Amino acid sequence: MQHHPYVGMWVTDNGRVRHELLANGRYDEARGNRESAYRGRYEVTGSHIEYWDDTGFTADGDFVDGDTLHHGGMVLRRK
Numbered sequence: 171m172q173h174h175p176y177v178g179m180w181v182t183d184n185g186r187v188r189h190e191l192l193a194n195g196r197y198d199e200a201r202g203n204r205e206s207a208y209r210g211r212y213e214v215t216g217s218h219i220e221y222w223d224d225t226g227f228t229a230d231g232d233f234v235d236g237d238t239l240h241h242g243g244m245v246l247r248r249k
Contacts, residue, residue, distance in 0.1 A: 172191070172192075172212075174214040175236065176219070176239070177191050178190070178249070179248070180246035180247065180248055180249065181246055182247075183245070183247065187199065187244060188200040189241070189246055191212065195211050195212060195213070196211055196212070197212050208225075208227075210222050210223035210224045210225075210227075214233075218230065218233075219231045219241070229241065229242055236248075
């Protein structure tokens with residue numbers, strides 16, 4: 171189980187990307203009308219997040235001020 175304050179839903183301002191961080195260390199990302207477009211595991215260290223997609227893709231991001239996630243050139247906000 172992940173013990174950090176960032177578990178929950180993160181969404182771009184236009185609602186196109188919806189990124190859910192689950193307490194079990196997994197994430198589920200929807201893009202547009204495509205639910206569960208990407209799934210995988212993640213780890214948070216401080217305010218930094220590392221992702222490992224089930225297809226082998228890796229990514230990372232940073233939480234800013236506790237309510238904004240900067241990831242892959244996108245800005246997502248807590249919902």
